[in-house]
Amino acid sequence: MKVSQLQEELIQYATSIGVDKIGFTTAAPFHELKNRLRRQQQLGYQSGFEESDIELRTEPLKLLDDAESIIAIAIAYPSRMQDAPQGKKGERRGIFCRASWGVDYHTAVRERLQLIEAWLQERVPNVKVKSMVDTGELVDRAVAERAGIGWSGKNCSIITPEFGSYVYLGEIMTNIPFAPDTPIEDECGDCNxxxxxxxxxxxxxxxxxxxxxxxxxxxxxxxxxxxxxxxxxxxxxxxxxxxxxxxxxxxGKLNWIHEEFKPDPxxxxxxxxxxxxxxxxxxxxxxxxxxxxxxxxxxxxxxxxxxxxxxxxxxxxxxxxxxxxxxxxxxxxxxxxxxxxxxxxxxxxxxxxxxxxxxxxxxxxxxxxxxxxxxxx
CATH class of the missing domain: 1.25.10 (Leucine-rich Repeat Variant)
Structure with missing residues (x-):
C-alpha cells in the first residue's frame, strides 16, 4: 500500500475511534524549542514535573532511532458543565480545572494511541512505533504545533480553530514516512x-x-x-x-463530544x-x-x-x-x-x-x- 493511501485511511480510522484532530510532522529536531527550554531552565521557570533532559525533549531520533515522522492527535474536552451546583454559605465548593473533568485523559488518549499503533502494526510489516502523552519526553504542544493541530497561543496552550484550546494532546513516533502537514498561522494577534x-x-x-x-x-x-x-x-x-x-x-467552544469527559458535578x-x-x-x-x-x-x-x-x-x-x-x-x-x-x-x-x-x-x-x-x- 502506498504511504499516501495509508495516511488517508489512518485519518479516517482515527476519526472513527474518537480522535477529533490528527496531524503529521517529520521527526526532525525541534531546534527553536531547544533554545527556549534552555532559557526556561536558566531562568528557573520549569515545574520539575517535566523530563529534565532537553536533548530527549527535542531530538525524536534519540527516542526512536529510525523515526521518520510523528503522528499528533487531539481530543476535545468540555468547557462548560451542565447542571453545575452553586456553592453558598455553609456549602462552599471547590473546583477542578476542565482538563480534570471526566475520566483521566492520560488513560483516554493512551487508549486511542494504542489502537492506532495496533492498526498500523496490522498493515505495515516491521513498523516501529513509540507513543506518549503528557508524561513522555517530547513536548506535546511543540509536536502538535508543527503538525498543524493548532497554533501555540500566548498562554502556552495549543489553540485549534475547531475546539479552541480545550484539547488533550498525544503523539506517536514511527518509521513510516508520512507526508507532513503545514503548521497553522498564529491568530492571537495583538490580544493579550x-x-x-x-x-x-x-x-x-x-x-x-x-x-x-x-x-x-x-x-x-x-x-x-x-x-x-x-x-x-x-x-x-x-x-x-x-x-x-x-x-x-x-x-462558544462547548465541546460536549465525548461522554467519558463529561463531568460529574x-x-x-x-x-x-x-x-x-x-x-x-x-x-x-x-x-x-x-x-x-x-x-x-x-x-x-x-x-x-x-x-x-x-x-x-x-x-x-x-x-x-x-x-x-x-x-x-x-x-x-x-x-x-x-x-x-x-x-x-x-x-x-x-x-x-x-x-x-x-x-x-x-x-x-x-x-x-x-x-x-x-x-x-
Missing part, C-alpha cells in the same frame, strides 16, 4: 488578555510561562503554599483555567468541608479516575483549607480545628492554623494560642503565628 488576567503573573511574556508561579502547578505541590499565592488560588482545588476562559478563541465541583476528613479509601473511590487525583489527597485537602479561608467560611471552623489539633501532617495543621486566623471568628485566638502550647513542629508554629497576626489586622 491571557497575560493581563493571569492571577499570579505567571505568563511573563507571550508564550513564556514561569511554571513556579502558575496556579496550575502550585495546586499540585505538596508543601506549604507560599504566602503570596494563598489569596490568589480562590477555590481552585486542582489546576487553573483563567488563561483559557478569557481567550476569545474559546468563546459532585466530583468536578465538590463540597469543601467533607474533603478535610475524607479517608484514603473514600478519596480513591471518589476521585481516582480523574487526572487531578494523581498527587493524592494531601494537596487537594490543603487547597480546600485555603478555599475555605478565601470564603471566610465560619461554619468550617469545627473541621479546621479538628485538622489543627489532630492531623498528623504538618502542612495541613499549619495551613489550618493560617485559615483559622484568616476566617477570624471570636474563638479563633483562643484556639490558636492553645495549639501553640502543644505544637512542636517549627513550620506549624510559624503558621500559627501568621494566623494570630491575621487576627490583629
Amino acid at each position: 488578555l491571557c497575560i493581563d488576567v493571569c492571577p499570579t503573573g505567571a505568563i511573563v511574556a507571550p508564550g513564556q510561562l514561569n511554571s513556579q508561579r502558575c496556579i496550575a502547578f502550585l495546586t499540585q505541590t505538596k508543601g506549604f503554599l507560599p504566602d503570596e499565592f494563598r489569596s490568589k488560588i480562590g477555590n481552585r482545588l486542582y489546576g487553573c483555567d483563567t488563561c483559557q476562559t478569557v481567550c476569545p478563541k474559546n468563546k 459532585e466530583i468536578a465541583k465538590p463540597l469543601l468541608q467533607p474533603l478535610l476528613s475524607i479517608s484514603n479509601k473514600e478519596f480513591k473511590s471518589k476521585f481516582s479516575h480523574v487526572s487531578g487525583s494523581w498527587r493524592g489527597k494531601k494537596p487537594i485537602q490543603r487547597n480546600a483549607i485555603l478555599a475555605l479561608a478565601h470564603f471566610k467560611e465560619e461554619s468550617a471552623m469545627p473541621e479546621l480545628v479538628q485538622v489543627l489539633q489532630k492531623d498528623e501532617r504538618p502542612v495541613l495543621r499549619g495551613t489550618a492554623a493560617w485559615a483559622i486566623g484568616k476566617i477570624g471568628t471570636n474563638e479563633a485566638e483562643g484556639i490558636l494560642l492553645a495549639a501553640k502550647k502543644l505544637e512542636q513542629d517549627e513550620e506549624v508554629l510559624a503558621e500559627i503565628e501568621k494566623g494570630l497576626t491575621l487576627l490583629n489586622q
Whole structure:
C-alpha cells in the first residue's frame, strides 16, 4: 500500500475511534524549542514535573532511532458543565480545572494511541512505533504545533480553530514516512488578555510561562503554599483555567463530544468541608479516575483549607480545628492554623494560642503565628 493511501485511511480510522484532530510532522529536531527550554531552565521557570533532559525533549531520533515522522492527535474536552451546583454559605465548593473533568485523559488518549499503533502494526510489516502523552519526553504542544493541530497561543496552550484550546494532546513516533502537514498561522494577534488576567503573573511574556508561579502547578505541590499565592488560588482545588476562559478563541467552544469527559458535578465541583476528613479509601473511590487525583489527597485537602479561608467560611471552623489539633501532617495543621486566623471568628485566638502550647513542629508554629497576626489586622 502506498504511504499516501495509508495516511488517508489512518485519518479516517482515527476519526472513527474518537480522535477529533490528527496531524503529521517529520521527526526532525525541534531546534527553536531547544533554545527556549534552555532559557526556561536558566531562568528557573520549569515545574520539575517535566523530563529534565532537553536533548530527549527535542531530538525524536534519540527516542526512536529510525523515526521518520510523528503522528499528533487531539481530543476535545468540555468547557462548560451542565447542571453545575452553586456553592453558598455553609456549602462552599471547590473546583477542578476542565482538563480534570471526566475520566483521566492520560488513560483516554493512551487508549486511542494504542489502537492506532495496533492498526498500523496490522498493515505495515516491521513498523516501529513509540507513543506518549503528557508524561513522555517530547513536548506535546511543540509536536502538535508543527503538525498543524493548532497554533501555540500566548498562554502556552495549543489553540485549534475547531475546539479552541480545550484539547488533550498525544503523539506517536514511527518509521513510516508520512507526508507532513503545514503548521497553522498564529491568530492571537495583538490580544493579550491571557497575560493581563493571569492571577499570579505567571505568563511573563507571550508564550513564556514561569511554571513556579502558575496556579496550575502550585495546586499540585505538596508543601506549604507560599504566602503570596494563598489569596490568589480562590477555590481552585486542582489546576487553573483563567488563561483559557478569557481567550476569545474559546468563546462558544462547548465541546460536549465525548461522554467519558463529561463531568460529574459532585466530583468536578465538590463540597469543601467533607474533603478535610475524607479517608484514603473514600478519596480513591471518589476521585481516582480523574487526572487531578494523581498527587493524592494531601494537596487537594490543603487547597480546600485555603478555599475555605478565601470564603471566610465560619461554619468550617469545627473541621479546621479538628485538622489543627489532630492531623498528623504538618502542612495541613499549619495551613489550618493560617485559615483559622484568616476566617477570624471570636474563638479563633483562643484556639490558636492553645495549639501553640502543644505544637512542636517549627513550620506549624510559624503558621500559627501568621494566623494570630491575621487576627490583629
